[in-house]
Amino acid sequence: MEKIIKGRILRIESKDYYVLTEKENVIRCSLRGKFQKEFELKKDKLYTLDIAAVGDFVQYKINDDGTGVIEKILKRKNHISRKAPKIKGASYRGERLEQIVSANVDNFFIVTSIKKPQFNNRSVDRLFVIAESSNVKPYLIINKIDLDKNDISKKYAEMYRSIGYGVFLTSIIYKDSSFDKLLSVMESKVNMFWGHSGVGKSSIYNILFPSLNFKVKEISDYSGKGKHTTVTVRMEKVEKDTFIIDTPGIREVDPYGITKENLSHYFIEFLPFVNECKFNTCTHHHEPGCAVIKAVKNNKIDAERYQSYLNILDSIEDDLYF
Numbered sequence: 001m002e003k004i005i006k007g008r009i010l011r012i013e014s015k016d017y018y019v020l021t022e023k024e025n026v027i028r029c030s031l032r033g034k035f036q037k038e039f040e041l042k043k044d045k046l047y048t049l050d051i052a053a054v055g056d057f058v059q060y061k062i063n064d065d066g067t068g069v070i071e072k073i074l075k076r077k078n079h080i081s082r083k084a085p086k087i088k089g090a091s092y093r094g095e096r097l098e099q100i101v102s103a104n105v106d107n108f109f110i111v112t113s114i115k116k117p118q119f120n121n122r123s124v125d126r127l128f129v130i131a132e133s134s135n136v137k138p139y140l141i142i143n144k145i146d147l148d149k150n151d152i153s154k155k156y157a158e159m160y161r162s163i164g165y166g167v168f169l170t171s172i173i174y175k176d177s178s179f180d181k182l183l184s185v186m187e188s189k190v191n192m193f194w195g196h197s198g199v200g201k202s203s204i205y206n207i208l209f210p211s212l213n214f215k216v217k218e219i220s221d222y223s224g225k226g227k228h229t230t231v232t233v234r235m236e237k238v239e240k241d242t243f244i245i246d247t248p249g250i251r252e253v254d255p256y257g258i259t260k261e262n263l264s265h266y267f268i269e270f271l272p273f274v275n276e277c278k279f280n281t282c283t284h285h286h287e288p289g290c291a292v293i294k295a296v297k298n299n300k301i302d303a304e305r306y307q308s309y310l311n312i313l314d315s316i317e318d319d320l321y322f
């Protein structure tokens with residue numbers, strides 16, 4: 001065993017952690033046994049499924065055979081997570097656990113497509129809630145605009161821009177200036193793409209950084225509905241200080257750690273109104289004197305966004321127990 005060195009987790013395959021070293025090599029590490037032991041001990045009190053995540057800075061030691069052992073996971077500046085699917089497990093009280101997707105991220109790109117799969121603003125709003133509650137900067141990419149016959153992309157771009165979000169309209173067929181704009185936002189940052197399977201996450205990365213050469217879905221493969229082309233969360237260093245994270249497509253996500261009381265904080269355009277409500281416990285659902293509901297009626301808050309808010313509010317109650 002040698003001295004302790006610092007690195008960063010690029011990807012995780014079962015119990016193997018692939019760590020980027022300061023010399024730009026990738027070495028395979030295991031987690032020191034004590035992590036596992038502590039994890040087992042705390043299990044009933046722990047609400048997370050993951051000890052270490054892609055993007056984590058770690059300290060490790062090198063074994064004689066060239067592999068490593070992670071000794072310490074350094075404090076995160078943030079992490080992105082979701083509620084684990086029910087089958088993945090629950091605590092003994094029945095709450096769904098937290099599944100950590102990545103850590104120490106700067107930019108969070110919600111990636112969608114116009115068709116195949118169809119644009120779904122409800123899912124977009126769930127991902128905005130995750131981003132806002134994780135302390136990362138969210139952006140929206142609407143891809144496959146070559147398939148947009150009804151200007152859906154323009155309508156939603158306008159709406160999300162009016163809230164203050166950066167929106168990129170892209171097509172890997174047009175390859176226009178939107179990709180240059182994306183590149184300039186991504187420069188010197190840790191960037192993560194997240195969204196449904198097949199929207200074009202890996203395809204866009206391949207255009208931005210051709211050396212990545214990520215596997216993308218074959219055109220003829222549309223029969224394999226629901227099959228994910230990207231199967232693991234994967235971080236790559238693409239330029240001096242620029243990192244990207246590609247992720248497997250998701251079906252639906254439930255934000256973790258959101259309560260009925262704090263949900264409205266993550267709909268950022270609601271903020272000017274929430275303190276004006278008659279009751280300070282207002283959930284902006286039905287309460288009299290609610291300034292949010294009034295703002296929706298006066299078109300100061302988009303009715304679609306408000307509907308997304310209500311949907312998430314409902315689901316918070318539903319999945320507390322199962």
Ligand SMILES: Nc1nc2c(ncn2[C@@H]2O[C@H](COP(=O)(O)OP(=O)(O)OP(=O)(O)O)[C@@H](O)[C@H]2O)c(=O)[nH]1
Binds near residue numbers: 171200217218
């Ligand atoms: N028409 C059109 N097709 C696109 C566009 N971008 C990607 N595609 C196609 O969409 C399919 C899915 O692309 P991928 O990049 O594999 O999608 P992904 O989001 O990485 O999917 P997962 O890895 O399963 O999450 C591929 O067949 C791409 O060629 C686009 O702008 N327009």
Ligand SMILES: [Mg+2]
Binds near residue numbers: 215
């Ligand atoms: Mg992919």
Ligand SMILES: [Zn+2]
Binds near residue numbers: 277282283287290291
């Ligand atoms: Zn209210």
